[in-house]
Amino acid sequence: MPKPLIGLAAGVALLAALPLAVPFMTFVVTLAVAKGFAALGVALLLRAGLISLGHAMYFAIGAYTTAFLMQKTGITDFAILVAASIIVATLAGLAFGAFLVRYRAIFFAMLNLAVSMVIYALCSKLYGVTGGTDGLRVGVPTVFAWVPEKAAFDTFLLYATLGLMLVLGWLGHRYLKSPLGHALAAVHTNEVRLEYLGVSAWSTLLTAYGISAGLAGLGGALSAMAIGHVLPEFAFWTESGHLVLTAVLGGVGGVAGPFIGSIFLELVHVVAVGVAAEAWNLIIGVALICVIFFLPRGLFGLIEGRRGKTGGTDL
């Protein structure tokens, strides 16, 4: 078995075993991996040199889809909720993306921010639909015919989330290695040359944008189930900033990066809450700047660098 696979297996085993020792970790790990999906979505776009300051909106759209379906239509099946959230977020991503991916650089960042702030404002304003600033409650979903207790569902959710991470991580890896994935990186390095080769930058980016929105939506749906409540804050611009931060911290060179970043952040948070709750933003702000200065390929770059690989993607 090649070395990276051993590392992967060890990491996943550790994540799976941790909650057995510390029950509270079920929640932390689930949330970390769920947010990792959204960060992975952001990382895909970063590979194309596009920075989105609005991706928290797809996270929120996924979360609200789950909450809304459960509360207003009575659909409680886990698989349907997750699938519906991904579909709604992807469709929203394709709809907004069709217009957004025409822009680059700061204009892309800013337009994403603009759209996300409208979504944020709508979530807090459409009192009747979204519950306003109180948000919506998310009950305990069912899994096919199984109607679990909250605690049992939490355990199920953890392992389902880890399973999804492996499956989607592998698919994401395949995607990045596919021509479409390579075209994505080519948009970053030389967009015009790409078009001379007969590849449409617009459709390449729109595909990536749709996928990234879907991933964020999945993260939102899983988080909604773990937390049991959805709120407009999910879509606030600082949340989008945190997603980018997570992706960069972990590294955008491979699919593992955003997950590593997310898990690392959540674990540091658990420790920091007890010791330095006041300085949490300060700590991650300093960490972010240090990563930009010294680790352009993120935490993932550390592991990768050890294997002597070169040519990984940095910012």
Added chain:
Amino acid sequence: MRLPTLRSLLLATALAAAPSAHAADKPASLGLGVFTFLSGPAAAYGLPGKQGAELIIEQINAEGGIGGVPVAATFVDEAQGAEGVISEYRRLAESDSVEAMIAALSSGNCLALSPLATQLQMPTIAWNCDTHQLFLKDASSYYFRPNGNTVAEFVAYVVYFLEQHPDVQRVAIINPDYAFGHDAASIVKAALAALKPDVEIVAELFPKLGAATYQTEISRLSASRPDVIFSNLWGGDLENFVRQATPRGLFRQSTVVLALGETVLQSTDLPEGTIVGVLGDGWWRSPDAQRIGKAEAFAEAYEEKYGSYPVFPTMKMANSILVLKAAYEKAIEANGGEWPSQEQVAEALKGLTVETMTGDVTLREDNDGVVDQVIGTVGSEGDLPSIADMARFDGAALLPPAGEDPIAWIETLTPAFLEGQPKPGSYQ
């Protein structure tokens, strides 16, 4: 460096939080998780609550604690949002360092925590939030609210200002833009429609929570020439609004009703005639508080410790902890003197009646509290914060029956309802 940081960190966390055995043996201390706003604009309201908890716990411990066990509180900041609040609640509950919770201040957090209390079987007292939606959706056997709810509170305010200003024609509303504000607006509108159908609502504004400026809202209110302006802004927002509206003459032009006005009596110069009060009965200088005889000493001790007199969130918090204390004492007695389990504490809370520092509270069958409402008018100033022309409304008379749609209940009221209600100045 190949991931050692991550692994050692995981290990360290695992060791630090290793589960301890759970038993109903008498613990060394009674761990209490207390949730309130410690930062942001809402801290202006949340901090007096925290200080109230600190002081009452200090006093309880000085008298030997609860059932001989001293109380130790862990404070959690609600300003971190529901996600952080929920994960802190879970962390505290599952680490077994905490036996009961006082949570939370904001209605949004209460709505998010109440199902969790049942799942984790954690006796929890909502110390402040008052949304009437809390117990409408699902009953919880571990979540209790020994406070008034929005219906009783705001119907009382409408009754009060209709009694004081019977000729009111034009009413404007400015409430914060979230459930608490929207709920209050619909209650006020429904109550006015039922009690004085010819009143016109001339403006209905919902500024964002934590808004820095209200200047445009003030122009809009001023331009619509209302007789009465109703507001349930609170915390830093209320102080901000009062400071911005006073120089612009809004208080001269209209009678302003500030449902949470008692909290800014000390920090702003509220003009005479402004209708203010507390939510519930937590006015520490009320006649009942003086009759019971504990609030004044508490307020003096509070002033000595923190430099200002308590506001009603302080009293609500202290009263909530007194309710929990009473529940523990009842449970210990029922348990033959043994330390009770969390289930037994929750059982003891059901239907409990407690005399707090400011009046009686009864938890009815849906775990909602029945509390009187104290409302008054800003009078001439003295050394101590004061409220004149007070009325004390019977909580039970203003609360819709358990499980009934509150707005539909309000619509059943008629103008005759006013006659049976206490008049301004009747509470002395």
Added chain:
Amino acid sequence: MLQTVAPLLMDALANAALIFFVAFGLTLTFSVLRILNVAHGSFYSIGAYVAASAGLFIVGAGLNPWLTYPSLILSAAAVAALFGPLVEKTLVRWTYGRGEAVQILMTFGLFLILEDLQRMVFGVNSLYEDTPMALLGITEIGGVVYLNYQILLIALAALTLVGLRIFIRHTRTGRLLHVVVADREVSEAMGIDTGRMFTLAFTLGVFLAALGGALATPTTGVAPGLGAETMVLAFAVAAIGGLGQVEGAALAAVIVAAARVLAIYFAPELDAVAPYLVMLVVLLVRPYGLFGKAAVRRI
């Protein structure tokens, strides 16, 4: 007719004046440095905190209350002098030519740090200091009472706009800035100290943000979270005007303010959405803003 329109107009202008300075600073920084400073809103709130604290000190020490006026400006200048050169020379300079992602992340990191530092230094309670407003009294317009301070603020915003136009177009330093904006390499070849120009432009941007915050304190409260809120509003204004377009920012501030005022008067439920809806509509029609020009695609 005038009775109803006058307050609307007055409110829109007063509102525009409040957001003009900070949006103007953001757009100025972008026009020279080509960098979107995500921490810009933090300089606004730091300016507000420092000005409010200084005002409280002056009143508390029993000094002449009119001193609060120079203290507003001096507070902003102090914030700019402290943060402008420091941040530009250490963090921002490093990101030139490294792509937008790095620039945005760097300033986002700074934003996070500044948010916590403010809480540590100024605490979590709201600050109020309205002496400058109280000194000036009130005026009635269309049956609605306005503060003379609001009128002063509108005049100050207009003066600043005119003053900066003169500075950029008609002074030596201003023209040098213009040259640097037009072509960095050529201006360096001609011996212009571009580094100094960048520091100057960034500091000026910080000053405008801090000034906006300081001038807002007499009519608003200062509380944690103000920076993040202001940031998006400034963003919206700068984007509507066209990033880097100075006159655009002024017009956009009026448009955004007018949208909010109209919302509060006629459709209160749209109040919070209004600035972003305007931004979205404008950007849909003119993606680079009202005054903006499309960026050239690189090969």
